[in-house]
Amino acid sequence: MFLGIDVGGTKLAAGLVSDDGAVRERRRESIDQSDEQSAVQQIVALIERYGEAPRAIGVCIPGIADQKRQTVWAPNIKGWNHIHLLEQLSLRFSCPIIVESDRNAAVLGEVLYGCARGKRDVVFMILGTGIGAGVLSGGQLIRGSNDIGGAVGWIPVCARGQRRHFEDIAAGPAIEHAALELFRRHATLPELASLARHGNRAVLELFEIAGEAIGLVLSMFVSIFNPELIVVGGGVSACWDLLSLSAMPEMRLWGQPIGVSQVEVVVSQLSEDAGILGAAAVARGL
Missing domain, CATH: 3.30.420.40 (ATPase, nucleotide binding domain)
Structure with missing residues (x-):
């Protein structure tokens, strides 16, 4: 199972996805924008709730996921001005993790699971x-x-x-x-x-x-x-x-x-x- 995490300007959603695209154990909550670290810690807590289930974790964010510098710029989330989200998550979890922009993740998801197959x-x-x-x-x-x-x-x-x-x-x-x-x-x-x-x-x-x-x-x-x-x-x-x-x-x-x-x-x-x-x-x- 793969864990997909959708970070938005107002919400945080997650679910385990099987190879055939079935989504299980959906979770959805309002995103905490108290400060830069509040949303990061919320993502960490959400991942922890899935235990050892995920083979790999994908996180899509509403902004720029710079793959060279491994930073995230997301103006709709307080304090996310070139933060090192991947590094912070990788320090906490041993499975492979990737952070991608929501727009790129969306088109790949549609090609793999949706009407663009x-x-x-x-x-x-x-x-x-x-x-x-x-x-x-x-x-x-x-x-x-x-x-x-x-x-x-x-x-x-x-x-x-x-x-x-x-x-x-x-x-x-x-x-x-x-x-x-x-x-x-x-x-x-x-x-x-x-x-x-x-x-x-x-x-x-x-x-x-x-x-x-x-x-x-x-x-x-x-x-x-x-x-x-x-x-x-x-x-x-x-x-x-x-x-x-x-x-x-x-x-x-x-x-x-x-x-x-x-x-x-x-x-x-x-x-x-x-x-x-x-x-x-x-x-x-x-």
């Missing part, structure tokens, strides 16, 4: 607290010189005349913040989605704006990487029925036409296990 040119876009993309081109991960490849949340996008980072338009907190400015009260993403599905025009426009930004970035994936499949995942993907109404036309408008005609865009079916399975997929490669 057998495919070699795949993009997985995570829409959640943050935004990132795992890119598999010709069967190889696109990492970049400093493992920053796929940090698409930083792409500048023009949204209705305002240029902002993609993540500041289409990530979950960004949509919630836009609603807060509009209604002067906080509403969660599921609440906003419900309002939109019941025909609230103002909320529908928020999803339309976010969808346009997503579609523009999808068109970049198509034109740069020519994938056969784009998988959308993360918490915000639960609103794909709303986002796709503007995202897909925008992708078709701006993407290379041959690539656009051949690419398939789907929502991940791995659900809440996506991060766990992705981390386990990375651990299997050890």
Whole structure:
């Protein structure tokens, strides 16, 4: 069994994964962001609860996992500014451990366990607290010189005349913040989605704006990487029925036409296990 640990900006999830992708002994808890070490110690305590079961451990993080320097940079977790997470975990546990970015783990998990089985040119876009993309081109991960490849949340996008980072338009907190400015009260993403599905025009426009930004970035994936499949995942993907109404036309408008005609865009079916399975997929490669 492989232990997959999914570290997010708000939650920590783990599970034992068999060779056929079955997940057992799932655990999920809110992440402790008191200080830099609180989240690390929480991961340690979580691993200890699994005893001697794991053959190897994969940890996926919402940021940059620098494989050369073996450091982690994750701005959505307090104090995780180039910390040596792998070193700290390896001092506590004897089995093989690997730390990988959530976007890279996600695309590997989808290829191994999900809808991208057998495919070699795949993009997985995570829409959640943050935004990132795992890119598999010709069967190889696109990492970049400093493992920053796929940090698409930083792409500048023009949204209705305002240029902002993609993540500041289409990530979950960004949509919630836009609603807060509009209604002067906080509403969660599921609440906003419900309002939109019941025909609230103002909320529908928020999803339309976010969808346009997503579609523009999808068109970049198509034109740069020519994938056969784009998988959308993360918490915000639960609103794909709303986002796709503007995202897909925008992708078709701006993407290379041959690539656009051949690419398939789907929502991940791995659900809440996506991060766990992705981390386990990375651990299997050890």
